[in-house]
Amino acid sequence: xxxxxxxxxxxxxxxxIRRETVERHGWLTDDDFSRYxxxxxxxxxxxxxxxxxxxxxxxxxxxxxxxxxxxxxxxxAGITVGLTSIYAGIxxxxxxxxxxxxxxxxxxxxxxxLAFSMVRPLLKSAQSDGxxxxxxxxxxxxVSTIAALARAPVIAILWSAGAVSAVARWQFAPRQRSxx
Amino acid sequence: MSHHxxxxxxxxxxxxxxxxxxxxxxxxxxxxxSRGWATDRQFAEALAIGQISPGPTGLWVIxxxxxxxxxxxxxxxxxxxxxxxLLVLVLVHGLYRxxxxxxxxxxxxxxxxxxxxxxxxxVLTRIMNTAGWNSTNLMITLGAIVLGATRRVPVFAVxxxxxxxxxxxx
Numbered sequence: 001x002x003x004x005x006x007x008x009x010x011x012x013x014x015x016x017i018r019r020e021t022v023e024r025h026g027w028l029t030d031d032d033f034s035r036y037x038x039x040x041x042x043x044x045x046x047x048x049x050x051x052x053x054x055x056x057x058x059x060x061x062x063x064x065x066x067x068x069x070x071x072x073x074x075x076x077a078g079i080t081v082g083l084t085s086i087y088a089g090i091x092x093x094x095x096x097x098x099x100x101x102x103x104x105x106x107x108x109x110x111x112x113x114l115a116f117s118m119v120r121p122l123l124k125s126a127q128s129d130g131x132x133x134x135x136x137x138x139x140x141x142x143v144s145t146i147a148a149l150a151r152a153p154v155i156a157i158l159w160s161a162g163a164v165s166a167v168a169r170w171q172f173a174p175r176q177r178s179x180x
Numbered sequence: 181m182s183h184h185x186x187x188x189x190x191x192x193x194x195x196x197x198x199x200x201x202x203x204x205x206x207x208x209x210x211x212x213x214s215r216g217w218a219t220d221r222q223f224a225e226a227l228a229i230g231q232i233s234p235g236p237t238g239l240w241v242i243x244x245x246x247x248x249x250x251x252x253x254x255x256x257x258x259x260x261x262x263x264x265x266l267l268v269l270v271l272v273h274g275l276y277r278x279x280x281x282x283x284x285x286x287x288x289x290x291x292x293x294x295x296x297x298x299x300x301x302x303v304l305t306r307i308m309n310t311a312g313w314n315s316t317n318l319m320i321t322l323g324a325i326v327l328g329a330t331r332r333v334p335v336f337a338v339x340x341x342x343x344x345x346x347x348x349x350x
Contacts, residue, residue: 042289045264046201046238076235077242081254084243102346104224105317109324111304118297144298154206158295165291166284
């Protein structure tokens with residue numbers, strides 16, 4: 001099956017899966033791939049795993065789904081554990097400590113960039129729904145940040161933001177006219 | 181052993197309520213820190229290792245679980261993050277076709293993602309608290325943002341440069 005492993009993080013993996021399944025093997029059409037990827041945006045957990053399980057299911061049923069997820073996860077998880085255990089063994093060596101002291105602030109920087117790239121498309125799609133939706137989105141972002149600063153339970157923050165936004169979108173979304 | 185099962189449950193619950201590989205971070209952060217099982221420093225280390233290692237970025241939790249519960253912890257966490265994506269199959273064959281385009285569904289996902297981003301930023305400031313808000317650290321943070329924003333420099337290279345700066349300065 002898909003013995004998918006790739007170096008270089010999430011988007012590289014996605015690119016690689018697309019090239020193999022759509023372009024090289026022709027297992028999926030371009031359309032299928034985009035539709036699947038769209039569904040995976042609202043699936044729980046890691047999106048790429050959801051995508052791979054969908055493709056696996058389509059090609060070989062339940063065993064295909066399991067094998068594809070395993071094939072993607074096991075090699076990379078093994079390498080992650082290996083790197084972590086090596087790191088755990090040398091973390092107190094002075095040079096490593098100094099290197100990590102440099103890496104931690106950089107991780108924070110990359111994390112901020114990630115948060116920004118998560119928020120931007122959300123605000124854009126809210127904007128296309130109109131001013132009311134944009135306002136709701138900005139308020140949700142601010143309130144959840146403040147709630148987190150106040151150490152509110154994270155699960156409660158996430159569920160209430162989801163609920164408020166669901167009701168708001170239902171109310172404010174541009175209605176599609178149903179043909180009568 | 182009961183610790184391991186609890187770790188499994190924390191990871192599973194967080195993965196179920198996230199829609200990306202790092203969306204589980206806010207929940208995992210709160211659950212593990214409140215039990216005193218992990219530190220902000222370990223979160224930063226695990227995130228860095230997750231960026232360097234191959235495959236989806238969501239594997240950072242495997243690294244964190246190894247710090248918290250050794251190999252058994254990492255193995256259980258692997259199962260915990262592998263299960264939720266399989267639910268997509270249920271989603272496609274039933275729920276998505278019926279409710280996927282409903283405005284409320286899309287609204288829920290949007291609200292969830294916005295809140296994740298907000299809490300995520302707060303977690304990052306806590307990591308920065310332990311590292312210290314001095315000018316050297318802020319310069320490194322800023323440098324990483326600039327390099328990362330170009331989208332030309334691979335993450336691995338950004339972290340390598342930061343490591344070299346760390347060795348030179350600290």
